[in-house]
Amino acid sequence: MKYLSWILVLLTFFACSQKQADHGASPVVKNVHVNGNEQMENEVLKERMLIRHARIRIHSEHPEKVRARLLEQLKRQNGYLVVENNNDYGSYRSIDLEMRIPASSLMSYINWISKNFYVKNKNTSTQDITPEYIDTEARLKNKKALEIRYLELLKQAKNVNEIMQIERELAKIRAEIEAAQGQLKYWRKQTEYALLSVTIESGKQRHKHFFRDITVAFKQGAGLFYDFLVGLIYLWPFLLIVSAVLFGFRIRRRKN
Numbered sequence: 001m002k003y004l005s006w007i008l009v010l011l012t013f014f015a016c017s018q019k020q021a022d023h024g025a026s027p028v029v030k031n032v033h034v035n036g037n038e039q040m041e042n043e044v045l046k047e048r049m050l051i052r053h054a055r056i057r058i059h060s061e062h063p064e065k066v067r068a069r070l071l072e073q074l075k076r077q078n079g080y081l082v083v084e085n086n087n088d089y090g091s092y093r094s095i096d097l098e099m100r101i102p103a104s105s106l107m108s109y110i111n112w113i114s115k116n117f118y119v120k121n122k123n124t125s126t127q128d129i130t131p132e133y134i135d136t137e138a139r140l141k142n143k144k145a146l147e148i149r150y151l152e153l154l155k156q157a158k159n160v161n162e163i164m165q166i167e168r169e170l171a172k173i174r175a176e177i178e179a180a181q182g183q184l185k186y187w188r189k190q191t192e193y194a195l196l197s198v199t200i201e202s203g204k205q206r207h208k209h210f211f212r213d214i215t216v217a218f219k220q221g222a223g224l225f226y227d228f229l230v231g232l233i234y235l236w237p238f239l240l241i242v243s244a245v246l247f248g249f250r251i252r253r254r255k256n
Contacts, residue, residue: 048128049129049191050103050128051126051187051190052125053125054110054195054196055124055198055199056113056119056122057198058117058198058199058200059118060200060201063200066200067095067097067200069116074099077108079099079100079101079102079193081098083096083098084097084098091203092201092203093201093203094200094202097197097198098197099195099196099198102192102193102194103192106124106196110122110196120201136184140180143173150169154166154170
């Protein structure tokens with residue numbers, strides 16, 4: 001029983017040390033034997049894990065037609081639409097599209113857009129998450145090894161207290177494993193599919209002018225004042241009744 005308790009203390013200390021290492025430098029793993037699936041993952045990681053994002057602004061007098069052609073070509077490239085927003089400012093209209101497209105097809109899709117539409121501006125950005133991915137993957141393997149060790153200790157537990165203590169540590173380790181697995185899955189999705197933001201605009205965007213805006217404000221204010229006066233005229237029967245009631249109330253007070 002003492003032997004088991006000492007092992008629990010050492011494993012707990014190792015788990016705490018692992019948490020502190022999570023915020024430190026990335027671990028270097030050497031001479032680690034892996035099975036077939038893990039070997040395959042390591043081979044994939046010979047390529048950089050890159051998150052790509054591109055932004056394109058298109059001008060057209062027929063934004064709906066452009067939108068339809070963009071989505072049709074996107075479907076051919078095995079991409080999909082995430083978010084769409086439509087804005088109408090009178091003489092200026094815009095359609096904002098957020099799309100996901102396989103990273104390998106991003107540049108060919110951008111080139112297709114440039115050849116078929118008037119592109120006002122475009123830019124691309126790339127974020128390299130390879131170090132973070134490798135670090136998280138290494139920590140995940142360590143946590144899984146620690147989980148196996150706790151399961152072995154659970155079989156050797158002699159009383160309820162030892163069982164409860166081991167199960168508490170197992171719950172913590174499993175929560176950390178699930179978090180790491182979720183993070184890796186999210187990163188893989190981000191690297192497999194690039195994010196493309198497209199804005200289709202038509203007409204001219206209205207720019208702010210101080211004196212013109214003041215003139216418009218005065219005109220709108222005059223219009224609101226006119227509407228207010230007209231509203232009062234519509235309410236004249238009600239105002240007449242209220243005035244009569246107040247007048248009668250004041251005469252009654254004077255008599256008293």
